[in-house]
Amino acid sequence: MYLVGRGAGLIFVIAVYDVGQKRVGKVLKTCRKYLYWVQNSVLEGEINESSFRKLKIELANVIDEEYDSVIFYTFRTTKYSKREIMGVEKGGEDNFL
Amino acid sequence: MYLVGRGAGLIFVIAVYDVGQKRVGKVLKTCRKYLYWVQNSVLEGEINESSFRKLKIELANVIDEEYDSVIFYTFRTTKYSKREIMGVEKGGEDNFL
Numbered sequence: 001m002y003l004v005g006r007g008a009g010l011i012f013v014i015a016v017y018d019v020g021q022k023r024v025g026k027v028l029k030t031c032r033k034y035l036y037w038v039q040n041s042v043l044e045g046e047i048n049e050s051s052f053r054k055l056k057i058e059l060a061n062v063i064d065e066e067y068d069s070v071i072f073y074t075f076r077t078t079k080y081s082k083r084e085i086m087g088v089e090k091g092g093e094d095n096f097l
Numbered sequence: 098m099y100l101v102g103r104g105a106g107l108i109f110v111i112a113v114y115d116v117g118q119k120r121v122g123k124v125l126k127t128c129r130k131y132l133y134w135v136q137n138s139v140l141e142g143e144i145n146e147s148s149f150r151k152l153k154i155e156l157a158n159v160i161d162e163e164y165d166s167v168i169f170y171t172f173r174t175t176k177y178s179k180r181e182i183m184g185v186e187k188g189g190e191d192n193f194l
Binding site for chain 1: 111179185
């Protein structure tokens, strides 16, 4: 109806991580399999639910749950969202909106 | 109509920054005036348009636009969004959804 989806089962994901130095490389590498790197410890991308589940399972094997933190913001639509950048565009594909 | 707002003129903001070491403290301090710190270089909050404009003006005076990067994701509604955390909740108020 009024919800304009982003295609069958696709969701837009922003992932931000704050993990111990030892695990930074592995966490980044894992996230990069599914998402685009946009800035230090921030990735974005449009993926399906199945890939999102895989990403979370892989990350669970990499992070230290007692110490590290990964936050995912997921969007079924980006219709009510906006992305603004100040300064330089560091990386990634700008596929938000 | 079908857009369920978050109150008059309020928007939900996620700010992520990637700035030179020298400016990290100032950028964090500026963002904290308006938003809650949730993770290393990530803040969130529900603010009005006027505060959001002020935040951007203050940050413009702090960052080096040739080198630093600040990304704002803004939401007129969080109805189609979700926030998931893996590992520890590092800080801030969880006022998303």
